[in-house]
Amino acid sequence: MGRMSDLNDLPRSHDVTDPTTCAWPAQEIAAAEAPITAGTDRYMRAAAHAVARAALRELRQGAGNAGAAVAPARPVPAPLTSMSPMGVAATPASPLSPATPLGGAGEAAGTQTGPGWISGAPVLLLVGGGHNGADTLLAGGLLAHSGCAVSAVLVTEHPHPVALEEARGHGVTIHGAGYRSDDGTGQDSAEAMAAIEAFLVHGGLVLDGLTGIGATGALRPDAAALIAPLIAAGEPGRRPLRVIAVDLPSGTGVDDGTVSGPVLAADHTVTFTCLKGCQCLPPARHLCGVVEVVPLGLPAPTSRPLARRPVDGALGDYLTRAVGEPGTDDHKYTRGVVGLWAGSESYPGAAVLAASGAVRAGAGMVRLSAPRRVEDLVLAARPEVVPAAGRVQALVLGPGIDPADTTRADEVRAVLASTLTPSGGDRQGHTRIPTRIPTVVDAGALSILTELLTEELGCTPLHVLTPHAGEAAALLIALEDQGTPAQETRRWSRERVEAHPGLAAREICRRTGATVLLKGATTLIAAPQRPLVSVDGGPGWMATAGSGDVLAGILGAVLAGAAARWEQGAPDASGADPVLDALVDSVAAGVRLHALAGAYAAASPQGAGGARTGGHPIAALDIASALGPARLELNWLQAVPHA
Numbered sequence: 001m002g003r004m005s006d007l008n009d010l011p012r013s014h015d016v017t018d019p020t021t022c023a024w025p026a027q028e029i030a031a032a033e034a035p036i037t038a039g040t041d042r043y044m045r046a047a048a049h050a051v052a053r054a055a056l057r058e059l060r061q062g063a064g065n066a067g068a069a070v071a072p073a074r075p076v077p078a079p080l081t082s083m084s085p086m087g088v089a090a091t092p093a094s095p096l097s098p099a100t101p102l103g104g105a106g107e108a109a110g111t112q113t114g115p116g117w118i119s120g121a122p123v124l125l126l127v128g129g130g131h132n133g134a135d136t137l138l139a140g141g142l143l144a145h146s147g148c149a150v151s152a153v154l155v156t157e158h159p160h161p162v163a164l165e166e167a168r169g170h171g172v173t174i175h176g177a178g179y180r181s182d183d184g185t186g187q188d189s190a191e192a193m194a195a196i197e198a199f200l201v202h203g204g205l206v207l208d209g210l211t212g213i214g215a216t217g218a219l220r221p222d223a224a225a226l227i228a229p230l231i232a233a234g235e236p237g238r239r240p241l242r243v244i245a246v247d248l249p250s251g252t253g254v255d256d257g258t259v260s261g262p263v264l265a266a267d268h269t270v271t272f273t274c275l276k277g278c279q280c281l282p283p284a285r286h287l288c289g290v291v292e293v294v295p296l297g298l299p300a301p302t303s304r305p306l307a308r309r310p311v312d313g314a315l316g317d318y319l320t321r322a323v324g325e326p327g328t329d330d331h332k333y334t335r336g337v338v339g340l341w342a343g344s345e346s347y348p349g350a351a352v353l354a355a356s357g358a359v360r361a362g363a364g365m366v367r368l369s370a371p372r373r374v375e376d377l378v379l380a381a382r383p384e385v386v387p388a389a390g391r392v393q394a395l396v397l398g399p400g401i402d403p404a405d406t407t408r409a410d411e412v413r414a415v416l417a418s419t420l421t422p423s424g425g426d427r428q429g430h431t432r433i434p435t436r437i438p439t440v441v442d443a444g445a446l447s448i449l450t451e452l453l454t455e456e457l458g459c460t461p462l463h464v465l466t467p468h469a470g471e472a473a474a475l476l477i478a479l480e481d482q483g484t485p486a487q488e489t490r491r492w493s494r495e496r497v498e499a500h501p502g503l504a505a506r507e508i509c510r511r512t513g514a515t516v517l518l519k520g521a522t523t524l525i526a527a528p529q530r531p532l533v534s535v536d537g538g539p540g541w542m543a544t545a546g547s548g549d550v551l552a553g554i555l556g557a558v559l560a561g562a563a564a565r566w567e568q569g570a571p572d573a574s575g576a577d578p579v580l581d582a583l584v585d586s587v588a589a590g591v592r593l594h595a596l597a598g599a600y601a602a603a604s605p606q607g608a609g610g611a612r613t614g615g616h617p618i619a620a621l622d623i624a625s626a627l628g629p630a631r632l633e634l635n636w637l638q639a640v641p642h643a
Contacts, residue, residue, distance in 0.1 A: 019274035020293045021314070022305035022531065026213040026254045029274065032301045041162065043296050044131055047272050048138030050294040051207065051246055054270045055143055058205055058242050059121045118147050122204030124196065125152035125172070126227065126264075127159060128211050128250070134160035136209025136246050141170035151175060151199065153192045155210055155223045189222060196229055203240030206230065208264055210250035213276060218261025219251040227264045236267045236289060245269040248278050249287045255306065256502055257281025268292065274300045280307040280534040281502045282522040307502070307532040310588055315535070316634035319589035321582070323362035323561035334568070335364030336560030339392030340385075340553070341415055341445075342399040343374035344408045350400025350443070350549040352381045356624035357553025358396070359384060361593065362631070363560055366553075367392055369415075371408065374400075393567070394438045394560035395419065398445025399549040413448050416441065420457035436566065438559035438583060441514070442466045442552040449512075450478035459514035461528050461580050464559070464587055466552060468519045469497040472504050479511045502532055515583065517555075519548060523591045527584045535591045538598030539615050546620025551594045554627070558590040559583065589634070596630035597623045 037043050125140040127133040137152060137160065144150040144167070152167060154176030168174060175195040199206075210223050218224070227250075233239040245266035248254065252263055255277040267289040271279060278284035279291045310318070326335060338358045343351025351374045358366045359382055366385045368378055375387045397416055403409050419439045441449055441463055449465070459465075467475055476492040497504040497518075505518040505526040515527040521540070525533040562582055599605065601622035604615025 017300070017302075017305060018308075019295070019300035021275065021311060022300075022308040023275035023277045023280050024301040024303065024305050026276065028301040028303060029213060029276075033273070033298045036298060043298060044134055044163075045138060046296050047131075047135045047246075047294070048142060050272070050296075051135060051139035051244065051270050052142040052146075054244055054268060054292065055123065055139065055205055055207065056118065056146070058244065058268065059118045059123075059148070121148045122199060122202055123148045123150045124199045124204065124206045125150065125167075126206065126208050126210050126223075126250070127152050127154045127156065128209060128215075128223070129156040129158050129160070130212055130214060131160070132209050132212030132247055134163035136207050137163035137167040137172070139207060139246070140172050141167040144171040151195055153195055153226060155192075155220075155226060189226070192226060193229075196226060200229060200233060200240070204242075206241055206243045206264070207246060208243055208250050208266065209246040212247050213254050215250070215254070219263075223250070224262045227262060230264050231262060236265050242267045243289075245288065247271050248276050249284065252278040252284035252287060254278055256500070257284040258500060259283050259287070263287050265289070270294060272296050273298045275307075275309065277306055277502075280309050280522075281524070281532065282520060283499065283501075285522045285534065305531040307534055309534045310585075312592065312634065315589045315592045316636070318585040319558065319593060319631070319634050321562070321565070322558040322586040322589060330364075332364030333391070333393075334564050335362065336394065336557065336562075336564040337365045337367065337390075337392045338363045338553070338556040338560045339395045340366055340368045340399075340556065341370070341395070341397045341412050342368070342401065342549070342552075343370045343378070344400055344402045344405045344444075345371060345373065346402040346405060347400035348374045348377050349546065351378050353546045353549035353620050353624065354396060354399040354553035354556070355382050355385050356621060357550035357594075357627070358557045358560075359553075360624050360627040361554040361557035361590070363557035364564075366556075369411070392437065392560070393563040394440070394556050396440045396442065396552050396556035398440075398442035398448075399552045401444030401448075403444050403447050409444070409448060412445055413452065416445060416448060417452055417457060419463065420452060421460055422456060422458065436462065436563065436579075438462045438464060438563055440464045440466060440552055440555045440559065443471075443548065446471050446475060447478075450475060453479065453512065459512045461513065461515050461577075462583065463512070463514040464517055464555060464583075465508065465512065465514050466517045466519060466548070466555070467508070468548065469501070469504075470494045472497045472508060472518055475508055476504065476511075479508070505532065515580075515587065517587060517591065519551070525584060525587055525591070527580060530580070530584060533584060533588050535588050536595060537591070538595035539602050539604040541602040541604065541615055541618050542595070542598035542623065544618065544620060547594075547598070547623060550620050550623045551591070553624075554594050555587060555590045558586045558593075562586045593627065593630055593634060594623065596633055597626040600626040600629050 123140065123143050125136050127136050133156060140150045140152055151173045175192045233241060243264055243266045248269060248271060249263050249266045251261050252259055257278045265287040269279060269288040269291045271291060272294050273296055275293060279288050340354055342354045351370050355366050355368060355378050367390055368375060368385050368387045378385050397412055401408060401412050439462060446465065446467055473492045473494045501518055501520060501524055505516045505524045509516045509526040509528060513528060518524045521537045523535050523537055566579060601618040602615035
């Protein structure tokens with residue numbers, strides 16, 4: 001079976017169809033599994049064993065103690081190990097394993113397994129219909145057989161009969177809004193709600209098995225009412241309970257990551273075979289907590305994934321390929337030269353931040369084009385920057401550019417226009433790329449770009465657009481198709497982008513032909529004919545002025561390094577377009593480097609899915625200063641051998 005993996009685990013294959021790092025549409029997952037799972041409960045029992053083991057790890061960390069506080073986070077991120085973020089690297093049971101008590105002396109090395117450690121620990125099961133509910137009931141039965149005090153609330157009139165009776169036989173107390181409970185109080189929801197309120201008095205562990213990948217839309221009103229008091233108990237890490245989502249948090253958009261109703265945020269999601277879209281795409285991504293992929297021996301779809309989430313080890317590998325440790329034959333041009341068009345009289349500091357990001361991320365040289373006042377500020381902070389034109393291998397356009405400063409805007413417009421291609425392409429229908437220089441289009445250059453695109457000039461995939469949600473909405477409004485019905489005009493807003501970031505990133509990519517980096521707590525990267533790439537951002541303290549300017553400089557450095565390698569004939573990727581593959585990987589690595597630097601600067605460990613993890617306020621320049629330790633962490637992760 002192999003051991004479980006999680007999203008911050010060891011480096012994986014560069015193969016973009018790795019099921020531990022890729023998500024496919026729910027229908028395709030179900031179609032791939034159906035011929036094998038039909039007529040057998042083998043895989044259902046394997047899933048239940050995996051959930052039960054994850055539950056035991058949670059309970060041994062104190063979730064089963066009344067009012068247990070979450071252990072304090074380490075003050076500074078340390079290199080990750082082969083251990084799970086939950087504290088142990090466990091091996092799931094074989095599908096043929098008997099339903100024996102869990103938690104024996106050798107079950108999980110390195111955990112507290114003293115007698116009575118989990119005896120009486122309260123566990124609440126939220127059970128819907130289908131296999132997801134069955135997995136939850138069977139896992140609850142295993143936990144009850146191991147000594148936990150397990151109660152199940154059934155939110156279905158048709159629970160899985162075999163799983164229900166097995167759970168009852170192991171001592172699980174059944175309560176149900178749609179099923180007669182063990183205490184004989186009837187079939188209404190009153191006793192189910194009472195069971196939840198009783199659970200909240202002491203706290204404990206919740207297994208969320210209300211819906212699986214076959215569900216769509218928001219939870220039914222009865223299910224939403226039952227989880228309301230659990231949601232009201234507080235956010236993950238700040239409540240007297242912990243939540244494990246079985247396959248996915250119930251009520252999330254399985255494929256698109258949307259959230260259309262109440263969802264009980266998970267501390268830990270145990271999913272099976274492969275990732276699901278909601279575990280990659282915000283806003284649902286932020287409700288999943290730590291995501292653990294359990295391979296049950298079932299096949300993943302063979303089609304192109306809809307999204308992928310490279311693990312930190314793989315991102316370290318991508319970073320090393322783009323801006324690796326210099327060798328004896330290297331010099332500033334082989335390491336990558338960044339051409340920076342940043343800063344204006346209105347926003348001079350942005351150039352300092354972008355230049356610092358590029359220098360500290362490993363650029364061989366940074367060239368700056370800016371007004372004299374901006375030059376003086378940059379050189380005072382970074383004297384190694386060269387304020388002169390010359391050969392460059394990547395461009396960064398836009399940080400601190402004020403579109404209202406017409407002189408400065410015209411300078412950037414001319415440079416940006418020179419990188420664009422006629423939107424009609426060549427006679428064979430292929431897009432002509434006039435230059436192989438990657439170009440980061442950021443901040444003020446984004447609005448300038450929309451003006452140029454209306455002049456029948458187009459982007460290429462080597463253009464990396466870096467909007468946040470507000471800028472993305474403005475881009476989409478400006479790029480509205482001429483044939484858009486009047487009632488749909490300007491339907492995009494910041495709020496809609498935040499609710500549908502995957503759709504927004506893909507739409508900007510479609511309309512421009514560029515690679516799009518949509519910034520957020522989880523950053524999405526959309527490139528033509530590629531799955532969306534999802535990369536967790538850093539702590540919330542990074543939501544500060546100038547953080548995006550530092551990121552723009554980092555992207556310039558990694559893309560210049562990648563371009564320098566391309567010049568040497570080493571795209572370092574496979575596929576139909578290895579240069580684009582390498583570009584996307586380099587951008588993803590730059591995003592993660594920026595996130596880890598922010599975590600170091602804020603003295604905050606990396607929380608899963610944007611979770612609050614403590615730390616302290618930081619300024620943007622602090623992020624640039626912490627790029628060295630962040631790079632060392634990614635290098636260490638990249639160097640860890642495969643298990």
